[in-house]
Amino acid sequence: MLDDITVGHYDLGQHNFVPTVYKEFNVTLGAIDQSAANMIFGSIHKNMKSQALFLQQHFNRTGGIHVQQRMSGCELQDNGPGQTVRKDAFDGESGEVIHFDVRKGMLYRQQPWPIVWSEAWTDLMTSLVTRVFQPFCMSTLERWLQLRRDVVLRKVKPRVRLLQKTLPDSGGTKVTCLATGFYPRHINLTLLRDGQPVPDHQITGGELLPNGDGTYQMRKSLEVSAEEMKDHHYTCLAEHLSLDNKLDIQLDLEAGVDPVSAVPLGVVISIALLLLCVITITVSVVTLCYRKHQGENIHVLKD
Incomplete structure (x- = not known):
């Protein structure tokens, strides 16, 4: 090799x-x-x-x-x-x-x-x-x-996210630092609590795994209680040859935790415009029906 x-x-x-x-x-x-x-x-x-x-x-x-x-x-x-x-x-x-x-x-x-x-x-x-x-x-x-x-000798930048997922069994939270799509394979991925590295014995994962396109991925996870999640601030730090500076990633919500946050802004705007159109059409129809009904009532009174 x-x-x-x-x-x-x-x-x-x-x-x-x-x-x-x-x-x-x-x-x-x-x-x-x-x-x-x-x-x-x-x-x-x-x-x-x-x-x-x-x-x-x-x-x-x-x-x-x-x-x-x-x-x-x-x-x-x-x-x-x-x-x-x-x-x-x-x-x-x-x-x-x-x-x-x-x-x-x-x-x-x-x-x-x-x-x-x-x-x-x-x-x-x-x-x-x-x-x-x-x-x-x-x-x-x-x-x-x-x-x-x-x-x-190619260099591909990692895509890094810090994910939060609720654990239904314990009621706690899994915080995961995920880096994927990078090359070469060597990367330093650190999960931080209040700006300090979380001890290795508390971390799960950390294995380097290959992607199907010749790049690599790595994730490190930490399970915390609801109280710890409120009392501490978690961030993710990534260092790689393709990066000029360290990547400091703030917390994001994993898909499934908060569907609204996972929807792109363009999709949200499109849905809002569609709802606005539906509401406008509904109001117009109701107004037209009301006016027609009022006209019938007036005609009856004239007779």
């Missing part, structure tokens, strides 16, 4: 790396790069498989389904290559973390699991990362970035 955009996958059946982004732009992967990619992703798969088998035995989790996860990649910063890092997890528990310092050419390892590296294996891994993994990752990242620059 390039940031959060999938650019290829490893075909386990063919033992081959398939770069989907090149097909989209009608660009081929050179033989040397293809061979390096096959070797890198193949070794990652083999290492993860053997590590998963070891951890199953170590944690005595031989039955059922288990998940081995690995995030491995490199960073490109404004001033050149950033860190190269690998993080492992097993059944959702964080494990081995490896950092490679590009400038020093040193490998740093944090290992809570009982997996011992010999000195020879450490030297081998340092050499592989220095000569193969890190250079290939950086060159591939730069090449893909040129192809998808218009996508990964």
Whole structure:
């Protein structure tokens, strides 16, 4: 992946790396790069498989389904290559973390699991990362970035609202800070009470979720009593790369709480004009009928 955009996958059946982004732009992967990619992703798969088998035995989790996860990649910063890092997890528990310092050419390892590296294996891994993994990752990242620059470097401003919804069961209120439609994915969303951040343990939500159009959304909620709602003032603060300044959002009513406030002003004006026309026509008809009735009464008196 390039940031959060999938650019290829490893075909386990063919033992081959398939770069989907090149097909989209009608660009081929050179033989040397293809061979390096096959070797890198193949070794990652083999290492993860053997590590998963070891951890199953170590944690005595031989039955059922288990998940081995690995995030491995490199960073490109404004001033050149950033860190190269690998993080492992097993059944959702964080494990081995490896950092490679590009400038020093040193490998740093944090290992809570009982997996011992010999000195020879450490030297081998340092050499592989220095000569193969890190250079290939950086060159591939730069090449893909040129192809998808218009996508990964775009900035889309978030639409932010602070919603209030009555909870019928408790009689309290749920206050929700919602940001949606933004890119890139990193955003700071803060729910404030009287100008101070609400403690995290009182907040629900906060997960980053994808939208169908390639943007993201996030919401943070807080349940308060009716008394707290009256005694405190709630606001929502959003910080994002697409924004020049922080967005400070005041309370809004969620659709369904107050239907009138959810209707656009133009619709309200149209409805008001329509009602005015109906009232005018009704008055005219009543006046006409009254005059006709009065005329009939006068005619009878003359007779």
